[in-house]
Amino acid sequence: MWHRLRTLWRNLTHKEIVEDDLTQELHSYQTLLADEKSRTGIDPGAALRAARLEMEGLEQIKENVRDVRLGVAIESFFSELRQSLRGLSRNKGLTILCSTMLALGIGATTVVFSIFYAALIQPLPFREPDRLVEIKESRLSFGIDKAAFSEANFWDVRAENHSFKEVAAFHYDEANLTGDGPAEKVTDRSVTAGFFRTLGVSPMLGRDFSYTDDRNGFNNGVIILGNKFWRSRFGADPKIIGKTLRLNNQARIVVGVLPPGEPWINDQIYQPFGYRANADRSSWEYSVIGRLAPGVSLQAARADLKRLAARLEKDYPGSDKGIGFSLLPASSWIAGDKTRRAAPRGSGKSPCVSLSVRGAHALFAS
Amino acid sequence: MKRPASATTALLQGTLDVLILKVLALEPLHGLGISRRIAQVTGNTFQVKPGSLFPALHRMEEAGWLSSSWGESENTRRAKFYRLTKAGTRQLKQETDQWARISAAMASALEMS
Numbered sequence: 001m002w003h004r005l006r007t008l009w010r011n012l013t014h015k016e017i018v019e020d021d022l023t024q025e026l027h028s029y030q031t032l033l034a035d036e037k038s039r040t041g042i043d044p045g046a047a048l049r050a051a052r053l054e055m056e057g058l059e060q061i062k063e064n065v066r067d068v069r070l071g072v073a074i075e076s077f078f079s080e081l082r083q084s085l086r087g088l089s090r091n092k093g094l095t096i097l098c099s100t101m102l103a104l105g106i107g108a109t110t111v112v113f114s115i116f117y118a119a120l121i122q123p124l125p126f127r128e129p130d131r132l133v134e135i136k137e138s139r140l141s142f143g144i145d146k147a148a149f150s151e152a153n154f155w156d157v158r159a160e161n162h163s164f165k166e167v168a169a170f171h172y173d174e175a176n177l178t179g180d181g182p183a184e185k186v187t188d189r190s191v192t193a194g195f196f197r198t199l200g201v202s203p204m205l206g207r208d209f210s211y212t213d214d215r216n217g218f219n220n221g222v223i224i225l226g227n228k229f230w231r232s233r234f235g236a237d238p239k240i241i242g243k244t245l246r247l248n249n250q251a252r253i254v255v256g257v258l259p260p261g262e263p264w265i266n267d268q269i270y271q272p273f274g275y276r277a278n279a280d281r282s283s284w285e286y287s288v289i290g291r292l293a294p295g296v297s298l299q300a301a302r303a304d305l306k307r308l309a310a311r312l313e314k315d316y317p318g319s320d321k322g323i324g325f326s327l328l329p330a331s332s333w334i335a336g337d338k339t340r341r342a343a344p345r346g347s348g349k350s351p352c353v354s355l356s357v358r359g360a361h362a363l364f365a366s
Numbered sequence: 367m368k369r370p371a372s373a374t375t376a377l378l379q380g381t382l383d384v385l386i387l388k389v390l391a392l393e394p395l396h397g398l399g400i401s402r403r404i405a406q407v408t409g410n411t412f413q414v415k416p417g418s419l420f421p422a423l424h425r426m427e428e429a430g431w432l433s434s435s436w437g438e439s440e441n442t443r444r445a446k447f448y449r450l451t452k453a454g455t456r457q458l459k460q461e462t463d464q465w466a467r468i469s470a471a472m473a474s475a476l477e478m479s
Contacts, residue, residue, distance in 0.1 A: 003430040022420075025397065025446045029416060032398045032443055061417050068425040 008070040022065055026058050124330060125261030127200025128291075132330035133298070135167070135288040135305070141322035149288045152281040153312060153320065157288070158192070160308055163301035164290040168195035171273055171286050179246040181233065188247070190273035196224075196258075198291045201265055203256035206241040209272045222272065223247065224256040229268035247271070281319040302327055382422050384465060385412065387431065387450065387458040396437075396445035397423065423448060431457045 011018055030051050037047035055061065066072065088095045126132060136146040137153065149157075154169045161167065168191060175188040193209040202208060203224060225240065234240050243254050247269065258265050292301055305325040312320045389395065389403040400423075401414045426432045431454035439445040450458070 004428065007428045021446075022424075024444075026416070026420070028443065028445045029397045032396070032439060032441075032445060035441055035443065036398070055416050061420055064417055064421040065424045068421045068428075070428050 004070060011069050011071045012074065018069075019062075022062055023058075026055075026061060030055060030058075124263075125201070125259075125265070126330070129330045131292045132199070133290050133292065133301070134328045134330070135290050136326040136328065137284065138324040138326050139322045140324055146326055146328075148284040149286040150281045150284050150319070151276070151279040151286060153323070154192075154286055154288055155275060155279060156312060157305070157308060157325075158194075160311070161290075161301075161304055163293055163296045163304040165293045166194040166198040167288065167290040168192045168198040169273065169286040169288045170195055172267075175247045175269065176249070177245060177247055177269070178249065180243070184233070186229070186247075186268040188269045188271065189267045191270055192273050195270075195289075196265075198289050199264060200291070201259065201261070204259045205238065206254070206256035208256060209270075221250075221252055222255045223252045224258060224270040225254060226265065226267050226269065227258050227260040228266060230257045233268075281316060298327055298329070380461075381412070382414065382418065383426065384458070384461040385414075386422060386426065387454055387461065390432065390448055390450045391455070391458055394437075394447045394449035396439060396447050398445075399439075400448065426454070429457075430454075 030048075033051040033054065034044065034048040037050050038044050042050070124132075135149070135157070137149050138145045138147060149169060151169075154167075158167045158169075170189055170191040173188045173190060175186055177184045177186045191209070193211045196202065196208050204227070206224070209222070209224065223245065225234070230236060230240065240254050240257060245252050245254065252271065258270075260266075290301075292298070296304075302325075305327070309320075309323045309325055313323050385404050385408070386400060389400055389407065395403060397416065397419055401416070401419055404412050404414050423432065423434075427434055427448070431451060432448045433451050434446050434448050436444060437447045
């Protein structure tokens with residue numbers, strides 16, 4: 001093996017020496033053959049001519065030897081490559097057109113794949129995502145199976161369910177951020193204290209919201225920053241914890257910074273969404289997620305919520321008439337379940353590259 | 367690039383290899399010497415032309431069966447001498463056994479009928 005590698009290296013890198021040696025060897029053979037003939041008595045010139053004649057062409061012999069050398073395939077590959085490059089350089093316009101076409105094709109494929117990956121293949125950045133569900137209110141008698149939660153119903157579900165380790169509600173808003181730099185409109189998610197614990201995400205700096213943070217309506221004065229926003233606005237300042245920002249002209253203290261990740265945890269600012277005794281039961285505007293308690297199946301959780309719905313309907317016959325709850329697995333959060341399952345099948349075939357390769361081929365063939 | 371690939375050629379190539387190994391097992395020789403010695407030991411049945419001799423020698427050297435060095439011939443000409451390596455000796459043993467098997471098989475097949 002070692003011997004063959006060394007020979008291959010010599011054949012490829014010291015071509016002149018190898019060729020020169022072969023030429024000398026063949027000349028030596030010819031001389032010895034001529035000597036042999038002149039020993040029979042003919043004169044040296046005639047002997048040399050006879051020897052040449054008998055050898056039938058030195059070049060042919062050399063060609064035969066070259067064909068058996070190690071690395072002959074590699075060498076002919078490079079010589080063909082050189083020839084192709086020369087051909088391409090003679091046809092600059094065509095070369096540029098083809099390269100552009102292939103580049104666009106490959107680029108488009110990459111983009112498609114990146115989107116595809118982010119939306120369908122990349123796992124959710126949450127702990128045990130198969131235990132996560134989204135909970136919706138329903139009014140099947142009105143043909144509504146997935147509606148947002150009312151505030152008061154959420155607090156009741158959080159207090160009275162027996163199936164979830166954590167349940168959290170959130171609400172999306174925008175706010176004006178002032179102080180410490182230019183004023184900026186930011187995305188502002190109000191979340192109940194257990195939101196990040198439900199997802200299984202812990203702040204990378206500072207602390208999570210505590211359950212006392214959501215006891216006091218909306219005015220708790222603490223916020224958590226999204227990772228991207230912390231980097232872009234505050235230059236990833238490690239001393240951000242404890243700083244005061246003004247949100248809609250009210251003072252807010254930064255208590256935590258989230259790790260990077262999509263979705264749900266990439267908003268700019270999070271603030272606690274607190275309990276209110278006078279919470280509304282008929283404005284449906286909150287999203288609710290839950291983490292199933294260990295050992296509780298989706299079916300058991302559905303039955304548990306059905307029991308709870310019956311209790312709510314009985315106590316609040318006005319606003320909660322016909323109420324029920326739907327549970328959706330976390331995999332449906334980004335794309336529907338069917339899309340996710342179907343995704344890996346389509347991923348191998350990108351029309352972009354095959355089209356561009358076909359185009360390039362057609363150009364060269366013509 | 368093209369080489370004839372008939373059954374005869376394949377057979378002859380194998381034959382040439384084993385003959386070269388055999389004559390070099392006795393002493394180091396240069397190309398013409400090998401050619402003459404083969405003719406001698408086969409009773410002039412094989413007249414090896416340089417067009418097949420040199421490709422075979424170079425191929426066998428690259429396979430590690432032969433080694434070569436420049437030296438001086440009997441009549442003080444410069445010549446490249448080939449000798450058997452250890453791997454070449456092993457190869458000769460292996461091919462000799464194979465030839466014994468083939469010739470015994472051929473002989474028994476042709477004696478039938």
